[in-house]
């Protein structure tokens with residue numbers, strides 16, 4: 001082959017290559033502009049732009065009430081007290097009192113039942129017989145935290161500490177060096193209940209778990225995140241003044257004297273105490289534009305609060321089916337125990353309710369459960385652009401896109417999930433659209449990355465229609481979690497629509 005032919009061929013190839021490259025660039029450009037167009041046509045991306053001034057005022061009002069609620073009610077006990085207070089204000093009566101007095105309940109009556117001060121159920125009786133089923137808004141009011149052990153107090157090297165055992169799934173390294181408040185109860189042998197809240201008032205002291213200084217952390221920094229702070233290292237610092245100089249365990253003795261003088265608590269009283277360490281301080285608006293809320297334990301008090309508000313706002317509405325708002329304890333540790341969803345509390349309460357309505361039979365209880373509809377509400381994980389790799393972008397919830405539905409939860413092939421019925425989902429879509437509720441459907445994250453569960457499957461065992469719904473959240477289970485006010489508002493709207501239409 002002579003040079004001329006070779007050069008011609010090279011020239012031809014180069015031209016082809018240039019054209020091919022041009023084509024690729026054009027293809028890429030078209031793809032990008034299509035994606036941008038898609039973003040523009042996705043109207044639901046910014047729910048905010050559709051809001052009227054009235055919507056915006058209502059949203060801020062709801063958000064302010066919510067921030068106040070989660071700032072004051074940090075434990076299940078505190079949430080139950082507040083729930084009862086608000087319910088009684090709109091005419092709810094204690095079901096136990098109804099039972100004792102033998103009063104018959106009728107349509108429009110409103111009652112509440114409490115389980116061991118930690119779980120509460122509100123009922124608004126409808127005009128239809130109870131065996132036709134209920135419409136249930138369920139959520140949980142327990143939150144991740146550090147619980148004090150039963151023998152907590154000790155002294156080491158002139159410092160007094162209290163030993164904790166964490167409650168719920170936490171990244172332990174997130175709980176060190178932040179101000180912690182102590183909430184809970186100490187029960188004396190004579191039955192007296194001493195209520196404790198230390199660290200919320202500006203003048204209160206706070207507590208904290210210390211961490212090793214960075215200067216000496218060469219070895220610690222090499223550890224994996226699950227080991228960098230061990231569970232047994234989550235002890236809180238509680239004192240440094242010795243009662244008497246040079247006396248053995250004098251700092252501990254000083255703390256005990258203080259506890260005795262101020263609260264009438266003896267060391268042995270911790271045996272019958274439920275004391276939790278939670279992040280100290282109030283929830284706050286988040287962002288320059290105050291569009292979000294940063295607060296402790298939004299999982300799942302954000303769904304609890306919005307469910308409660310929707311339920312109480314409907315206090316004067318006439319319902320066909322009986323409405324119920326169920327706020328339960330122990331979800332974060334598997335729903336076990338008398339106050340968890342796995343207990344018979346709800347079923348037994350329903351039997352009592354049927355009886356108080358003059359409708360009790362074993363079959364009526366079973367039918368009431370089977371014919372019920374439920375929104376099992378819990379927070380859903382929101383897409384976090386900093387950790388985009390954990391999510392599947394088309395099936396994840398976004399902050400600011402509205403109420404979230406998870407048709408199923410679980411892990412490793414939906415295992416452990418109740419998976420809502422398509423027919424029920426269809427019905428809900430119709431209701432939400434009719435009430436102009438902005439909603440999104442999502443999964444927790446990418447398939448096989450992890451997973452989680454809620455109280456839905458326990459209710460599904462009765463054969464009722466149940467789906468997971470709620471509010472998307474960033475930094476779930478961290479001391480401070482983030483939500484969007486839009487999602488809180490839309491979720492409340494969704495609950496109200498559900499109560500009105502089901």
Ligand code: MN
Nearest residue numbers: 299300378379
């Ligand atoms: Mn939850």
Ligand code: MN
Nearest residue numbers: 299300332477
């Ligand atoms: Mn949780």
